[in-house]
Amino acid sequence: MAKRLLVAYGLWALGGPLGLHHIYLGRDSHALLWMLTLGGFGGGWLWDFWHLPSWVATANGARVARAHGGTVPALSPLRLVGQVTVGVYFGLMAALGLPWVPALLAQPLAVGLGVQLVSSVGDQTSRAPNTLAAAFLTSLLFQGRVLAVLPTSLAATIAAQRHRGYKPPGMPRPRLAARLYHLGLACLAFAAPLACRGLYGAAGVLGTLMALPRAVTELLLTPIRAGWHLAELLGVTGGSSVCEGGTSFQASGWSERQLRAYEVLGLPVGSPAEDVHRSYRDLVKVWHPDHNRHRAEEAERRFIELHEAHEELAGPRR
Structure with missing residues (x-):
């Protein structure tokens, strides 16, 4: 089916950065390059405007005169710059989207594929094994560092230019x-790692945002808590409320030994002497060492604690 110039211009205007006009004209390598770089970073899309008539003619069967009439295309500075630029771009995208893949593998592979993609635009191509070999060897010299994308791209571009040719x-x-x-x-192979990386980063940002209100609340309450503790230290509040086992009581007026004694006997603070004696007798029977030979050390410790607690509370309140 003959290609129409008006349709090509319409696709160029509507979806040029995505290479729709190249798909229409059967220029798949060019279309893929435009998809992955959004129309050659915008500039290539505008450049296509002047070339559409010749591409439509070629798609309709018109023969294109090859430079010098040989089997090797003429050196194109524009293609060379594009190879280096896209190689660097692909290398940086690999470093960003594939941090878990060794740099000595991901970086040269991405750079080499980017250079090879530009090499295959139009009726030209190059030997992919040579391009990839140059990329891997150069990356190995620089030990896969991120800054090695430029020399790696340059080496791959030189190899691609040395082995350039026309498509059969x-x-x-x-x-x-x-x-x-x-x-x-x-496109999926190119975009999927970047999408996963973006989702991972978005999840981290979301977690930070969810924790932000609590952090702000804690920050606002810090002066209040500091003032309260200072007032307690100065005795302004008249004693602090202490909770233990769900029971609240005023800590002022009771020594720490007495509070501990009530806790050992399992009694509320301020329990009468009768309760103290009864609890002591009951617990002594339970924890007497003669009745707990299988756990003698624990029984002896608890027995001593009960005896000391009873002595502390048996007399009148001090």
């Missing part, structure tokens, strides 16, 4: 569904 003529074109399927897989 008369290659069969797959159906549109198959082409879209392959483009979708490529």
Whole structure:
């Protein structure tokens, strides 16, 4: 089916940064490059405006004169700059989206694929093994550091330029569904790691935001709590309320030994002497060492504590 220039311009205007006009004209490598870089970072999309007529003519079967009439394309400074730029871009995206993958694997692979993608735009191509080999060797020299993306991209670009050539003529074109399927897989492979990384970062931000109200509340209450503790230390509050086992009482007027004694006997503070004697007799029978030979150490300790508590509380309140 003949391609129409008006349709190509319409797709360029509506979805140019996503490469819709390139898909329409059968330029899948160019379309994928535009999808992953949003139209060559915007500038490439505008540049396409002047080239659409020739691309439509080529898609309709017009022959394009090859420079110098040979088998090796002429060196294109624009393509060379694009290879270096996209290689660096792919390398940085790999470092951002694949932090769990070793840098010596992810970085050169991403850089090499980016350079190779630019090399295959239009009717040109290059030898992918040579491009990837140059990327891996250069990355190995720089030990996979993030700053190595530039020299790695330069080395891969030089290798791609040295082995550039034309695509074989008369290659069969797959159906549109198959082409879209392959483009979708490529976009998914590029975007999925970045999406996972973004979701992980968003989850961390969400957790921080959820904890923010509590942190603000604690911060606002800090002066109040500090003032209350200071008042307690100065004796302004007249004693503090102490809770133990769900029972509240005024700590002023009772010594720590007496409070501990009531706790050992299992009695509320201020219990009468009769309750003290009764609780003491009952607990002594339970914890007498002669009745607890299987746990002699614990029984002896508890027996001594009961005896000391009884002596502390047996007399009148001090």
